[in-house]
Amino acid sequence: MTPAAHAQAAIEVLTEIEERRSPAAKALKDWGAAHRFAGSGDRARIASLTYDALRQRASIAWRMGSDAPRALALGTLAFVRGVTADGLAASFSGDRHAPAAPDEAERAAIAGCSLDGAPAHVAGDYPEWLDAGLAEAFGDDRAAEGAALAQRAPLDLRVNVLKGDRDKALAALAHLNAEATPLSPFGLRVALTSDGRGPPVQAEPAFLKGLVEVQDEGSQLAALLAGAGVGEQVVDFCAGAGGKTLALGAQMDNRGQLYAHDSDIRRLAPMHERAERAGLRNLQIRSPRGAKDVLADLDERADLVLVDAPCTGTGTWRRNPDAKWRMRPGALEQRMIEQDAALDAAALLVRPGGRLVYVTCSLLPHENGARVAAFRERRPDFAPRPAAEAAAAVGAPSLAAHATEDGAAFLFTPRRSGTDGFFVAILTRS
């Protein structure tokens, strides 16, 4: 397929997303099933163009004066990929699968290309109903924070120190131009292709042998700040597929006991194979078993309990731009209820003097500081550990630069730290 045919396909996929409210992944899959001639490389390019359009949907629509799928696709090529109107006209001619060349109005919009006067939710590419929450978090910087969340995400890896150090991993992945990430001592960043696709790292020997795992640098920092100690009793209460569990296990050097739990057994399933590959030997996976309390024996026994809470995922919009336009206020309210429930249940496991670490990948104060404050009303025996102290305790004092204004937690964002958005609060039980 030609680039013009990719553009036409992206217009068709965006039409499906806009008109039928199909999730982007489903619309792309359906398009592929209906166009069997498209190879995997073509489908990847169409997906990349579609996701680029969704990331900056509001600002592209503003600049183009239209949110029609064709305007979004042309605007993406112009504003995200830097193709000129003449370039588009040349590319779109002579291919029967190509969109029509840009007309006069489209050419003018591409040449004008200004966001002057755009409201924050347009310049920052987020839903208008979230403006108040993001204003509370970032004030006048909310458009800039939103714009950083509307860029492509890098491909980050975590070096598994149970299998080797960062230099060994850098050497193993030199052909991918891997570089050390700036904040995580275990992080590597792999270059993307010009249209935003990453190399197939999961096929690399370094990955297959467990030397590296795919994990955003922000997620690595959240696990690092949890500060799992060698020989400790550690519970990953909302472990999911184990992204942070594996990082905690590496910190513990396979000594002490690590328990992974999640209320959804399906989410835990991939962890068995991932832990095996990582060489993790001190892990017990405590899967839910109906009404039975599978963590009852750990009541008040854990040195550290990590609650990587279910959340709206606003901090991961770079990777999942479809989610930001599909999110509804009811979902935020539901997540807040779940966050309170997870914190209350997890707190029962913390021994006196132990730590409860609350993490979300959201930037909304309702899911972050407000949940910690509400929890402390119910459990006054938990107090926040100052961020500067927590950063120093894990040997990363410079992370104190990412403390929240009150110094009681951390907030990472694509604009401030170049990572996905993460909130981390460390609470100590008296």
Ligand SMILES: C[S@@+](CC[C@H](N)C(=O)[O-])C[C@H]1O[C@@H](n2cnc3c(N)ncnc32)[C@H](O)[C@@H]1O
């Ligand atoms: C953000 S995800 C976890 C991601 C995972 N820790 C990682 O790093 O890959 C949140 C998880 O919390 C789980 N969850 C929600 N409520 C829970 C509860 N009350 N108890 C335990 N797990 C819960 C969800 O099933 C979901 O897998």
